């Protein structure tokens with residue numbers, strides 16, 4: 317259960333999106349990225365990819381353990397194929413902030429170009445890396461992390 321943090325400036329009212337850094341996504345059959353909310357992200361991803369509810373539940377609980385577990389060799393092979401599909405079609409969108417125009421956006425750091433979609437600046441950082449950095453809005457304060465006391 318990750319903690320939820322908020323990020324704000326010590327001097328101005330800049331507040332960055334709180335969360336736990338990003339969210340998982342799955343590619344649907346048209347190539348669109350569908351956000352998979354936490355908890356249950358692999359379950360949602362499985363359903364988007366056409367798994368039965370049982371398979372999606374199994375994928376969510378056993379995505380790392382699947383090699384040890386299934387009831388028939390044929391079923392198990394099919395399920396392993398599905399899990400490979402699941403792994404190749406999912407990724408993680410990291411919440412980012414642009415230090416030039418202060419827009420917030422989410423990108424897959426392993427697949428996307430690391431730049432701001434609004435102003436094309438490459439002066440962009442993961443929101444969770446902002447604490448201790450100069451505020452991109454007022455350039456006077458510092459970004460601090462606040463524990464919201466919530467977990468997701």
Ligand SMILES: [Zn+2]
Pocket residue numbers: 325326327328329330451452453454455456457458
């Ligand atoms: Zn500020």
Ligand SMILES: [Zn+2]
Pocket residue numbers: 414415416417418419432433434435436437
């Ligand atoms: Zn920008």
